[in-house]
Amino acid sequence: MPLTRALGPTTVVALHDGEGTFFQPREEAFPQVSAELWARADERDPGAVTADGQWLLRFRCFAVRHGDHVTLVDTGIGPADSLAASWAPVPGHLPEELAAAGIDRADVDTVVLSHLHTDHIGWAIVGTPYFPNATYLIQRADAEAFGADRESLLTGLGEQLRLVEGDVPIAAGVTAIATPGHTPGHQSVLVEYGQEQLLVTGDLLVHAVQLVAPETPYSHEVDPSAARESRTKLLKAGITLATPHLTEPFVRM
Numbered sequence: 001m002p003l004t005r006a007l008g009p010t011t012v013v014a015l016h017d018g019e020g021t022f023f024q025p026r027e028e029a030f031p032q033v034s035a036e037l038w039a040r041a042d043e044r045d046p047g048a049v050t051a052d053g054q055w056l057l058r059f060r061c062f063a064v065r066h067g068d069h070v071t072l073v074d075t076g077i078g079p080a081d082s083l084a085a086s087w088a089p090v091p092g093h094l095p096e097e098l099a100a101a102g103i104d105r106a107d108v109d110t111v112v113l114s115h116l117h118t119d120h121i122g123w124a125i126v127g128t129p130y131f132p133n134a135t136y137l138i139q140r141a142d143a144e145a146f147g148a149d150r151e152s153l154l155t156g157l158g159e160q161l162r163l164v165e166g167d168v169p170i171a172a173g174v175t176a177i178a179t180p181g182h183t184p185g186h187q188s189v190l191v192e193y194g195q196e197q198l199l200v201t202g203d204l205l206v207h208a209v210q211l212v213a214p215e216t217p218y219s220h221e222v223d224p225s226a227a228r229e230s231r232t233k234l235l236k237a238g239i240t241l242a243t244p245h246l247t248e249p250f251v252r253m
Contacts, residue, residue, distance in 0.1 A: 002101045005240060005250050008193035010173060012200065012242055013063040014249035015097040017076030017122070019056065020089035026055035026207070029219050033209055037216070045208035047247030055207070059119055060244045061094060062200045063103055064191060066171045070103055071110040072131065073189050073200045074244060078122020087118075094123050111136045112176050114202025115183040116146040116153070120244070125156045135162050137176055139185030145222075146183075179204045179234065181227025182218070188234070198250075200242040204230055208246055211235070211253070 003014045022029065026049075033041075042049055050056050064071040077088040084090060098105060108131040114120055116138070123130045140163040143154055154161060168176040170189070179188045182203045189200040204227070210216050214231040217224040235241070239253050 002097055003249055005198060005242070007191050007196050007198055008173070009066065010171075010191050010193060011065045012191060012198055012250075013065065013101050013103075014242065015061045015063060015076075015094055015101065016249075017059045017061060017092035017094045017097070018089045019058045021050065022055040022057055023087045025053075029055065030207065030209055030216060031219060032217060037209060037213055040212045041207065041209035044212055045247050048208060056247075057245045058247060058249075059088065059092065060249055061097075061123075062189075062242050062244075062249075063098070063101060063108075064170075064174055064189065064200070065103075066174055069110070069171055070108045071112060071170055071174060071189070072108045072134070073112045073242075074114050074120040074202065075111065075123035075130070077119050078124075079126060082118070082122040084118035084122050088122075090122070092122055105131050106133055108134045110134055110170055112170070112187065112189055113138050113142075114188060114200075115139075115186045116142050116150050117183070117203065120202065121150075121153060125153055129157055129160050134160060136160050137162050137164050137168060137170075137187075139163070139178060139187050140165050141180065142183050142185030145185065179230040181223045181225070181230045182206075182221050184222060186227075186230070190234075196240075197238075198240040198242060199234055202244065204234065205241065205243055206245050211241075211246070211251065
């Protein structure tokens with residue numbers, strides 16, 4: 001069964017779509033990281049490095065169940081012919097994971113795409129929108145930045161696509177929040193109940209090195225300064241993070 005975390009009436013479900021090694025050495029992806037900082041990161045997340053030193057990623061989506069509503073954050077690496085197939089371990093397992101969680105894809109009413117990198121949009125469209133009754137939320141800045149490369153996605157979603165700008169309330173205590181930097185229109189999802197907070201990060205956070213040192217830049221960020229500002233604003237003591245790429249889906253700051 002998928003792992004879950006509950007905040008009051010809201011339950012967040014981790015959905016494992018796959019795992020595999022990154023396409024470049026982690027030292028190239030994080031060129032400013034010292035040996036000491038790597039040691040701290042590996043102590044925090046030892047499962048993220050293979051015996052021969054490669055970066056091992058998990059590829060996850062998260063379902064946020066609130067009342068009778070289901071919000072899906074990201075759609076993973078996708079089927080065998082997805083856009084991520086050139087580097088990610090397709091086909092992904094999201095359909096089976098949804099079934100194990102008792103979620104029918106027709107019951108998903110909102111899909112939040114954190115950004116438009118291929119490992120986060122894989123099951124968004126499979127011929128037609130894979131979640132037939134969902135509104136797909138994409139930040140306008142990402143749609144504009146990736147427009148030509150993602151034309152089939154953006155046009156294929158048709159009336160199910162909703163381009164947004166900034167923070168967007170989804171349900172009581174559930175908000176899509178703009179966290180730009182990794183991409184121009186990157187967004188995360190914040191779940192709140194009383195004093196508790198859980199952040200579905202998307203690629204605001206891609207490796208434990210950014211967990212132990214949030215100021216650490218990542219070479220694939222389009223705006224490292226903005227990404228650092230987004231991380232340092234949100235990664236605060238006590239918050240629970242729902243992470244797509246770390247070994248454990250839920251971690252505490």
